[in-house]
Amino acid sequence: MEHDLHCLSDHVPICTDLDIGPELPRSGQWTIKPGSEAEKSFISDILRDLVAVPVAAPATKEGIEALADAIATAFLDVWLAHSTESKPTKRSKSWWTDKCSETFGVYQLSRSSRICSNPALPCITSENPFESCWPWGRYFDRYERVHTLTESFEPFAPEARPGDRLLDRYADRLHFNKRDPTQDRRPYLDELIARARADPLTVLAATDGSVPQSNQYQATSAAIIYKGHRELKRTCYVSGRVTAPDAELNxxxxxVRLAVKQANCQHIMVFTDSMGSAHRAVDPGMHSGQAFSLSVCRALQEWFEADDLRRITFIYVPSALRWDIHGEAHKYVTELKVRVGRRKTDNYPRFLGDIAAFMKYNPMAFGFNRDPSGVG
Incomplete structure (x- = not known):
């Protein structure tokens, strides 16, 4: 007990020396398996030996050191008698650190940098889901069921490099007309779309995603393209088992990919009730739905490069308004009901109905061109 070091405190420091030997640490570790007979014997023996340690009043430095040595010796003897040296495996190297785990995770993602040729359809792989999918590999739905994720990512996409990102190169051509809590949105939107419809160089796009309350049905996404009052294209399809923001992003x-193909277009106006998904649509970084964002970035970059006057505006529409073309997109997307298949015995009859529904709402996927007038 070092009385000279306690200063103004009423506590007296107790000091001891630790010998550091020249032996290097071994790769393995000495352990006792939890719940084993060795653990039971260890506990029993240590209690027996501790009870046998003589406890006298530690009034001196020497007395405290003797008591500490006796306790330490008891623990050491029993530990050496019951512990065994663990054998390191490829997943338990002594040099493996958190940095190694982080680097290995990036490497695994780089091996799975594949994107579906059609981002509107699910990307299914037959490989190990932990190698080809999201790092966590699984997710829970609202009923606490576990599902394997099948989404692929591009961690090193060229469109995501700083300086090459869409927002880095064309920030002045990307606009977000956000929600204003103090504004009566309906009159504002009415005036906005009236001006847009009068412009022959503006293409209007109404988008909406739907995630049914019942877990029996898949999420759906829809887009309708207009010029003036004339409908040009519409499509509705299943988005699989995804969240509402991902269905909106889809x-x-x-x-966007339909709008950039329209002739004589310098301004695209996208009406959506999810501005968060609109921001993610032009974010090429790693996030859920990255494949959709990359397809948007690639389409807009090519479209912007062809004409310096081209621009796009994302406009917020409250879903509850059921306003104009966005209300039409909401009605359209909620009409499509496709069940989630579970057992093979259930899938066959549902599969036929799902194919029929898919052909009805997305005939272009089967080589047919649906004209809004009903001809063709």
């Missing part, structure tokens, strides 16, 4: 991606 719809925005489809709308």
């Amino acid at each position: 719809a925005i991606s489809c709308a």
Whole structure:
């Protein structure tokens, strides 16, 4: 007990020396398996030996050191008698650190940098889901069921490099007309779309995603393209078992890719009730739905490069308004009901109905061109 070091405190420091030997640490570790007979014997023996340690009043430095040595010796003897040296495996190297785990995770993602040729359809792989999908590999739905994720990512996409990102190169051509809590949105939107319809160089796109309350049905996405009052294209399809923001992102991606193909267009106006998904649509970084964002970034970059006057505006529409073309997109997307298959015995009859529904709402996927007038 070092009385000279306690200063103004009423506590007296107790000091001891630890010998550091020249032996290097071994790769293995000495352990006792939890719940084993060795653990039971260890506990029993240590209690027996501790009870046998003589406890006298530690009034001196020497007395405290003797008591500490006796306790330490008891623990050491029993530990050496019951512990065994663990054998390291490829997943338990002594040099493996958190940095190694982080680097290995990036490497695994780089091996799975594949994107579906059609982002509107699910990307299914037959490989290990932990190698080809999201790092966590699984997710829970609202009923606490576990599902394997099948989404692929591009961690090193060229469109995501700083300086090459869409927002880095064309920030002045990307606009977000956000919600204003103090504004009566309906009159504002009415005036906005009236001006847009009068402009022959503006294409309007209404998008919406729907996630049914019942877990029996898949999420759906829809996009309708207009010029003036004339409908040009519409499509509605299943988005699988995804969240509402991802269904919205899917719809925005489809709308943009349809809009940039329209002739004589310098301004695209996308009406959506999810501005968060609109921002993600032009974010090429790693996030859920990255494939859709990359398809948007690639389509807009090519479209912008062809004409310096081209621009796009994302406009917020409250879903509850059921306003104009966005209300039409909402009605359209909620009409499509496709069940989630569970057992093989249930899938066959449902599969036929799902194919029929898919052909009805997305005939272009089967080589047919649906004309809004009903001809063709």
